[in-house]
Amino acid sequence: MSIARESPPDAGDDSPTDSQAVQPGLPVSVVALLAATGVLAAATAYTAGRLGHAGAAWADRTYWLGQLLILVPVSARLLGRRAVGASETVTLVVVLTVAEYVVKVCYSPAAFTYADELMHWRTATNIMQTGKLFTANDLLPISPSYPGLEEVSTALASITGLSIFTSGLIVCGVAHLLFVCVLFVLFRRVSGSHRIAGVALFLYASESLFQSFDSMFVYQTLALPFFGLTLLAVCRAAELRAPGGSAGWFTVAALAAYATVATQHVASYLLVATLEVVTLGALLTRDRWLAAWASMLAVLSAAAFGAWMEFVAPSTTAYLQPQIAGALQSFQALLTGRHAGAPPAVSAAYGPPGNQALAALAVVIMSVLVPVGWLQVRRRYPRQPWAVALAIGAVSWYVIVAVRLFVADGSELAGRASTFAFVPVGFIAALALIRLTDNGLRWPIVRADMRQRAPILVAGAVTAALVLVLNGLVNGWPPYWERLPGPYQVAGAERSVGPEQVALAEWALAALGPGNRFATDEGDLPILGSYGDQATVGNDGDLYTSPAVTLPAANLVQAQSIGYVLVDRRLSEMLPASGQYFPVDPNAGTYARPLPLADLIKFDHVPGIARIYDSGNIVVYDLQGSAYYGS
Amino acid sequence: MGRSQADVMATALVAVLACGAAASGAPAAVMTVLGIALFIAPGYLLGQLLVGTRVTGLERAAVITGLALAIPVLGGLLLYAAGVPLHRPGWLGLLAAVTLVGDLALLVRRRAGQVAPYSWPPTWRVPRWQGAVLFAAAVMIAGGGVGLARLGAAIQPRHGFTQLWLLPQRHNAHVLSIGVSNDEGRTTSYRLVLLRNGRVNTTWDLRLAAGQTWQRSVPLGPATVAARLYRLPDLADPYRYVFTGGGAVAGS
Numbered sequence: 001m002s003i004a005r006e007s008p009p010d011a012g013d014d015s016p017t018d019s020q021a022v023q024p025g026l027p028v029s030v031v032a033l034l035a036a037t038g039v040l041a042a043a044t045a046y047t048a049g050r051l052g053h054a055g056a057a058w059a060d061r062t063y064w065l066g067q068l069l070i071l072v073p074v075s076a077r078l079l080g081r082r083a084v085g086a087s088e089t090v091t092l093v094v095v096l097t098v099a100e101y102v103v104k105v106c107y108s109p110a111a112f113t114y115a116d117e118l119m120h121w122r123t124a125t126n127i128m129q130t131g132k133l134f135t136a137n138d139l140l141p142i143s144p145s146y147p148g149l150e151e152v153s154t155a156l157a158s159i160t161g162l163s164i165f166t167s168g169l170i171v172c173g174v175a176h177l178l179f180v181c182v183l184f185v186l187f188r189r190v191s192g193s194h195r196i197a198g199v200a201l202f203l204y205a206s207e208s209l210f211q212s213f214d215s216m217f218v219y220q221t222l223a224l225p226f227f228g229l230t231l232l233a234v235c236r237a238a239e240l241r242a243p244g245g246s247a248g249w250f251t252v253a254a255l256a257a258y259a260t261v262a263t264q265h266v267a268s269y270l271l272v273a274t275l276e277v278v279t280l281g282a283l284l285t286r287d288r289w290l291a292a293w294a295s296m297l298a299v300l301s302a303a304a305f306g307a308w309m310e311f312v313a314p315s316t317t318a319y320l321q322p323q324i325a326g327a328l329q330s331f332q333a334l335l336t337g338r339h340a341g342a343p344p345a346v347s348a349a350y351g352p353p354g355n356q357a358l359a360a361l362a363v364v365i366m367s368v369l370v371p372v373g374w375l376q377v378r379r380r381y382p383r384q385p386w387a388v389a390l391a392i393g394a395v396s397w398y399v400i401v402a403v404r405l406f407v408a409d410g411s412e413l414a415g416r417a418s419t420f421a422f423v424p425v426g427f428i429a430a431l432a433l434i435r436l437t438d439n440g441l442r443w444p445i446v447r448a449d450m451r452q453r454a455p456i457l458v459a460g461a462v463t464a465a466l467v468l469v470l471n472g473l474v475n476g477w478p479p480y481w482e483r484l485p486g487p488y489q490v491a492g493a494e495r496s497v498g499p500e501q502v503a504l505a506e507w508a509l510a511a512l513g514p515g516n517r518f519a520t521d522e523g524d525l526p527i528l529g530s531y532g533d534q535a536t537v538g539n540d541g542d543l544y545t546s547p548a549v550t551l552p553a554a555n556l557v558q559a560q561s562i563g564y565v566l567v568d569r570r571l572s573e574m575l576p577a578s579g580q581y582f583p584v585d586p587n588a589g590t591y592a593r594p595l596p597l598a599d600l601i602k603f604d605h606v607p608g609i610a611r612i613y614d615s616g617n618i619v620v621y622d623l624q625g626s627a628y629y630g631s
Numbered sequence: 632m633g634r635s636q637a638d639v640m641a642t643a644l645v646a647v648l649a650c651g652a653a654a655s656g657a658p659a660a661v662m663t664v665l666g667i668a669l670f671i672a673p674g675y676l677l678g679q680l681l682v683g684t685r686v687t688g689l690e691r692a693a694v695i696t697g698l699a700l701a702i703p704v705l706g707g708l709l710l711y712a713a714g715v716p717l718h719r720p721g722w723l724g725l726l727a728a729v730t731l732v733g734d735l736a737l738l739v740r741r742r743a744g745q746v747a748p749y750s751w752p753p754t755w756r757v758p759r760w761q762g763a764v765l766f767a768a769a770v771m772i773a774g775g776g777v778g779l780a781r782l783g784a785a786i787q788p789r790h791g792f793t794q795l796w797l798l799p800q801r802h803n804a805h806v807l808s809i810g811v812s813n814d815e816g817r818t819t820s821y822r823l824v825l826l827r828n829g830r831v832n833t834t835w836d837l838r839l840a841a842g843q844t845w846q847r848s849v850p851l852g853p854a855t856v857a858a859r860l861y862r863l864p865d866l867a868d869p870y871r872y873v874f875t876g877g878g879a880v881a882g883s
Contacts, residue, residue, distance in 0.1 A: 029765035036769035036776070043776035047783030090689055102773050106780035131716030133707065151707035151717070152700055158719040159649070159726070160666035161659040171700070178696050185690045222700065229697040232690075236682075248681035252694060255677075259701040262708060485784075500792045503814060507794060511808070513801055612798040614860075614871040615814075617790075622798065625876055 025082035028091045031073040035099040041066030043106040046485050054486025063484060070099045071469055072462075078198045079437060079461045081454060089198035090184060096202065097180045100211045101173050107478065107485060111165055113494040114477075117217040118530035119143055124150040124164045128157065134312075138515060139529030139536065145313030148263025149222040168217040175222045176215035180204075182228035187427055189235060190386040196430050199465075203433070204426035206362070206468035207418045212477035214419055223267035224419070229256040230271060234278065234297050235386060238290035250293065257301040261308050265316050268305040270420045272298050274393070281389025290385050327407050351480050362471035363401055365464050366429060370397050373428030376435050393424030415476070429468075437461040481577050489523070490568070490594075491576030496523030504566070504618050505532030511613075512564070519543050519557075520566040522576065522583050524618070528566060537562055538583030544571070545587075547599050549606055549627045557628040564612075565603060565621045572597035635748030636741070638679070639734045642672040646727040646734075653723055669726050674699025676733030680740065684747045702729055791815035795823075795860045795871035799851060807875070809858055810846040813839035820863040821870070827854040836863075851875070 045063035053059045074096045077084055084092070108114065112121050119140035126135040127150050134144045143150075149171065157167040180201060187197035204210065215221055233253035237246040261268045275298035282291035309316045351359075374391050381387035400421050404414040437457055474480070482495050489495040505528045508516070514533035519540040529536045537560050542553045544567075556562070571581055572594050580588035581595065603609055603621045606628070613620035623629065649665040657665075678695040686694065706725045707717060715721045740746040794812040799805070813819050818840045825833040837845050849856070857874035 027762060029762040032769040033765045036772035039773045040776040043780040046780050050783040050787040052788065102777060106776055109777060109780040110784045127717055131718045133711045148704040152703045154717065155703040155707065155722040156666065156670060158722050159669065160663040162663060174696065175700065178693060181689055181693045185693060225697055226701065251681050255701050255705065256697060259704045262704050499789055499814065503794060507796065511796060511798060608876045610876045611873050613796045614873050615794045616792045616871065
């Protein structure tokens with residue numbers, strides 16, 4: 001079964017369309033069946049993890065077997081020698097996207113558990129309860145200022161009666177698939193080849209957040225399809241070459257751009273930047289229509305985003321400024337020779353040597369593919385403005401590598417940036433990969449006997465593509481220390497979300513009301529902030545790591561107006577899975593043993609303190625009127 | 632209106648039915664189907680008005696879906712600016728209004744010859760039965776995976792726990808709220824001992840079913856108040872303890 005039949009490619013397609021004879025290969029229905037089996041295998045591994053086998057090698061292998069069942073058939077069909085029809089290519093891309101999304105759903109099938117998802121769930125819940133936008137969210141204050149995702153999810157939940165969780169899964173799944181489809185259509189229009197578009201999307205899936213962050217219940221998931229739809233509409237408006245005929249597409253572009261602005265800040269910034277790069281590509285290829293449309297949309301988007309930041313979300317600059325400033329400082333130090341290299345690992349994000357080796361190999365492969373892709377653009381698409389713009393955008397690959405190597409906490413920044421950078425990088429690398437495989441067989445220099453070894457060449461291409469995508473999974477999210485769901489982990493991610501924490505959070509909201517200043521640890525913070533709607537404090541390590549009331553701790557309590565302390569006794573039983581006990585933790589990555597229990601239970605002996613809640617592992621103290629406030 | 636306006640009739644019907652079903656308190660399953668249809672309808676109509684039938688297949692579906700998602704984003708802002716609460720009536724009104732206005736605009740423009748009549752060239756090839764069976768099997772297997780994951784989450788072994796709290800009531804600081812909640816996963820017997828200045832003031836023997844909560848209000852008074860919860864039959868060591876601002880003396 002095929003999903004869609006497309007209009008014929010513009011030019012240069014060396015693969016057959018549906019109307020042409022297609023050599024039989026592995027049917028896409030069989031690919032879909034294998035992918036579904038892969039989903040089942042991954043779900044089996046997840047269930048095994050929940051039932052106490054999270055550390056078992058067989059469970060881990062079952063998960064990776066599932067991933068290979070999804071990835072290998074799709075990559076083999078896309079890169080194999082047997083030609084694939086246009087609609088089959090679309091189907092393969094859809095199968096890949098849907099299968100990976102369902103695997104993600106199987107990781108947290110009953111409720112949102114990832115910290116960022118919980119933050120947006122809080123905003124959505126506030127909208128559902130109050131019927132108003134822009135209500136405060138102490139956990140992620142910027143979230144209510146960009147309410148697009150929460151609007152759509154709560155609208156669907158309100159109308160259908162579904163929960164926010166279910167509505168959110170539907171909205172995010174549709175948005176994720178829409179973004180992939182929009183990119184496919186765009187790449188196909190640019191290259192004139194559905195095969196290049198399919199391989200480009202497969203390589204885009206090697207972006208480390210493709211299976212996780214880009215399809216989670218976070219604002220970027222919905223901003224991405226709006227971002228992509230804006231670009232596609234600009235492309236189509238410019239193709240029509242007549243002001244009257246382009247008006248409809250231009251309206252689509254403007255609506256999508258405004259929706260982007262209302263949904264996420266980073267996507268809005270990068271939409272303006274991307275439209276400017278497209279303008280540059282159009283100017284370099286002397287495509288005045290495209291230059292005009294793209295620059296006009298860039299101005300409109302910039303004006304809309306500027307107005308949004310000025311009148312609706314003035315905190316955006318303060319939210320993004322520290323990260324941008326940190327990155328710029330690191331680059332400045334690098335350029336002036338004062339950079340000491342990558343900072344030491346402050347968390348468990350770097351992973352074991354095998355993961356790092358895979359990451360290095362993926363960097364080498366992509367770093368080789370991108371220049372080859374540039375040569376392809378120069379040879380095949382010198383007058384194609386979008387291809388030139390994508391070639392310019394692919395420079396971002398090397399920027400990402402530099403960020404990862406030289407910027408403090410660069411892995412996360414590089415990972416976040418790769419969502420956008422891999423749009424051009426995936427396309428350019430696809431040009432290279434196809435050139436180096438089947439097209440390479442046509443080189444005069446390639447001898448006849450080499451042509452007989454074509455399967456080896458294709459196998460090499462498939463392997464390279466798989467290395468890239470597997471690297472994205474291995475070094476993406478969830479991290480290696482929480483690959484499978486399982487028992488509670490201190491300072492973990494999803495595995496720190498358990499019924500005892502949720503019960504505490506719900507009790508806090510009911511008994512104390514919302515918005516109390518709460519000191520807490522890394523693992524408990526997102527739950528207390530979301531389910532509990534409390535104003536959590538992240539830089540509170542001094543409060544927990546001293547054996548008695550100290551002046552710095554008292555100063556911290558008073559400066560942060562901390563009213564309550566959450567103490568999780570398990571901090572004295574386990575090392576932090578993520579490497580840090582607290583969200584802002586100067587000792588991250590250096591803990592050799594758990595925190596002393598005496599440091600945690602010292603609050604029992606502080607004059608004036610009240611121990612107001614006890615659930616065994618978790619105790620809550622009321623600091624108001626205690627020695628921390630000089631009483 | 633003939634078949635050339637079938638889409639106008641269908642989308643208008645969806646808008647009317649969705650509003651009617653909501654007003655009559657239709658079951659969740661009906662509201663889910665109609666709600667999703669109502670979500671798609673405005674996107675479809677806007678797509679028809681803006682890019683018409685010139686695009687086909689995947690591109691057309693993408694534009695419609697993108698616009699369908701953009702309408703609640705931009706429309707929700709307008710509702711908020713107009714002071715309309717973002718609850719079911721507001722969202723239903725927004726989507727139904729956009730749908731009906733879109734229907735009207737499409738009808739007018741079609742009659743004026745500015746927009747092509749309804750047509751949706753078949754983009755789905757009729758699959759061979761073997762392919763259809765395999766795709767159906769794939770959907771069922773993947774669905775089975777989700778079901779397995781949900782089952783795993785439901786039966787995941789968890790440590791049971793009991794919550795004990797003692798704190799001044801939010802609206803009356805002179806009255807303490809004391810409570811016990813049983814999340815041990817089974818019926819559990821407790822003894823709760825309330826102490827004032829370290830002396831036993833009140834004792835409650837509780838037997839709580841799984842998930843059951845017990846609460847009382849007690850006067851605060853000038854004394855330090857503490858509460859010890861024992862899980863029977865162990866009366867030697869407090870299972871949980873809490874206290875008001877009197878330090879460890881009260882609780883331990």
